[in-house]
Amino acid sequence: MAVEGEHQLQTNGHAKQAEESANSVQSKELRKKKRKKFLIFVALSTLFQIAVTLFSSLYIMKVRTPKFRIRSATFDVLSKNAENSSFNITMNAEFGVKNANFGPYKYRDSTIYFFYNGVNIGEAFVSHGKAGFKSTKIFNVLVNLSSKDIPKDSKLRNDTNSETLTLTSKSKLEGKVALIFVLKKKKSTEMDCTINVGLADKVIRDIDCD
16 A cells, blocks of 8 residues: 555656646746747837838938929009000019928028019018928018119010010028927028019919929
8 A cells, every 4th residue: 555655646746747847838938939029029119110210311301492482473553665665563472482391491581583684673572481391481572673774675675565574583592491390401492483474464474483
């Protein structure tokens, strides 16, 4: 009986060792799986951070040049004299500063110049302002355009007779784009527009900006 009891104890001991060994293996496998999941999580998090950084640097943090354009115009006064080749125009022009950046564009005071055949016929003052985050700042200016400084040549006479004037408008805005409200980068934008004015019907027939 004693031998049988001893044999039973040994059997129980071996079973317990086998169970503990199995539990140890399972525990190691479980820790291995958890470690693997953790490493996968770390790798995915790192890849996500890299993707966000690349997206920010290539798209959000890229500073684009704002666009400065004349959008439309109406006339308060438009008079012309074909006989002495002259005109006098008071024009209310609408301008836009389009900002495609992920931050506001603040620009300083500037001047818009108007020309006929290369001769300055008028100027308009632009007060400092701000085009917001991915938006367009629209403003109006009133300008007087006169032919008093233009030589009385055949081109001006032909244009006034044909009831069409081709004018150009040029300007430059200088300012800064603010990204993430901290990083500021200088950016300037230039306007160069051609304006076809119908003298008879007193309308803008076409605007073409480079």
